[in-house]
Amino acid sequence: MAYKSRPTKPGAERSGVKPDVIITYVVPNDTESGLLEYLYAMMPERKRTTVKDFLRHNQVMVNDNITHQWDMPLSGGETIRINTTREWQTFSNPRLSIVYEDDDIIVVNKGYGLLSMGTDTKREGTAYSILRDWVKRNDPRSKLFIVHRLDQTTSGLMMFAKTLQAKEAMQYNWNNMVLERRYVAVIEGALEPAEGTIRSYLAENSAHEMYSVSDPSAGQLAITDYKTLRVRGAFSLVELQLATGRKNQIRVHMKEAGHPIVGDRRYGAQSSPIRRVALHAMTLRFVHPTTRRDMNFSTPIPDSFRRLV
Numbered sequence: 001m002a003y004k005s006r007p008t009k010p011g012a013e014r015s016g017v018k019p020d021v022i023i024t025y026v027v028p029n030d031t032e033s034g035l036l037e038y039l040y041a042m043m044p045e046r047k048r049t050t051v052k053d054f055l056r057h058n059q060v061m062v063n064d065n066i067t068h069q070w071d072m073p074l075s076g077g078e079t080i081r082i083n084t085t086r087e088w089q090t091f092s093n094p095r096l097s098i099v100y101e102d103d104d105i106i107v108v109n110k111g112y113g114l115l116s117m118g119t120d121t122k123r124e125g126t127a128y129s130i131l132r133d134w135v136k137r138n139d140p141r142s143k144l145f146i147v148h149r150l151d152q153t154t155s156g157l158m159m160f161a162k163t164l165q166a167k168e169a170m171q172y173n174w175n176n177m178v179l180e181r182r183y184v185a186v187i188e189g190a191l192e193p194a195e196g197t198i199r200s201y202l203a204e205n206s207a208h209e210m211y212s213v214s215d216p217s218a219g220q221l222a223i224t225d226y227k228t229l230r231v232r233g234a235f236s237l238v239e240l241q242l243a244t245g246r247k248n249q250i251r252v253h254m255k256e257a258g259h260p261i262v263g264d265r266r267y268g269a270q271s272s273p274i275r276r277v278a279l280h281a282m283t284l285r286f287v288h289p290t291t292r293r294d295m296n297f298s299t300p301i302p303d304s305f306r307r308l309v
Helices: 035-042 046-058 129-137 164-172 249-256 303-308
Strands: 001-005 021-024 059-062 079-083 096-101 105-110 155-161 178-189 195-202 210-213 220-232 236-244 279-287 294-298
Touching: 001 279, 035 059, 035 079, 059 220, 079 164, 096 129, 096 210, 096 294, 129 155, 155 164, 164 249, 178 249, 210 249, 220 249, 236 249, 236 303
Parallel strands: 155 279
Antiparallel strands: 001 021, 021 079, 059 079, 096 105, 105 155, 178 236, 178 279, 195 210, 195 220, 220 236, 279 294
């Protein structure tokens, strides 16, 4: 079984961008040959040296993994994709990894210390600029849109949109589209009770710090559900789920509960044993803005957090 696709935007040919020509095969259940022999059989019109070159030059993927192994054993149902135009491009950045990408969205795991988006003093070297360059690699007219952001001091999962329609679908209906945002943090001390909900109204002062106010008309409602996972010595590992998504919400709620997040000097922490704010966006679940599929992504608890508790 095979088909060819040309994943390029209308008008790309006029812009001088050569479209990718991709051949896809789904391996039948009765296949007993290795990869190269299978490709020879499926592409009899091509010279054998050409088929070998596809393998040699990073143009063959098996189940979304680039391979050069000519004798790789095949199993029924595996998907083989050959980019006959150029080698497959792979994303690589020490501070950012792509967890999922399609024509509409990109989900990434952002490293600690990396800005989500540019500021007045820093435009490049942000998660946005890194991904912008990635989506423009084949077509300079490609776009990238910010849907939400993580603090520079927070690591973990966040999403970008590749079309204006996807961005607007997420942002205009955020509370219904985002099904779950779960974080993990190491805090100073231990919460009492060990599990519960914190509700307050958050406002921002002239120093751009958030704080709770008693007057609902003076702030925005913020709701954080928390559950203590482990306590050891002076620290606790806590799972936190956002019912609302206010600026610095978790950091403020932990400070005002008397148990600031480890390393968060801005919001009251006294210790910084791992030299970072110990807050990580662990789970992101949402409705896909185009397909309406349930998209659910999770990352492990950082090793540095586990070592503390």
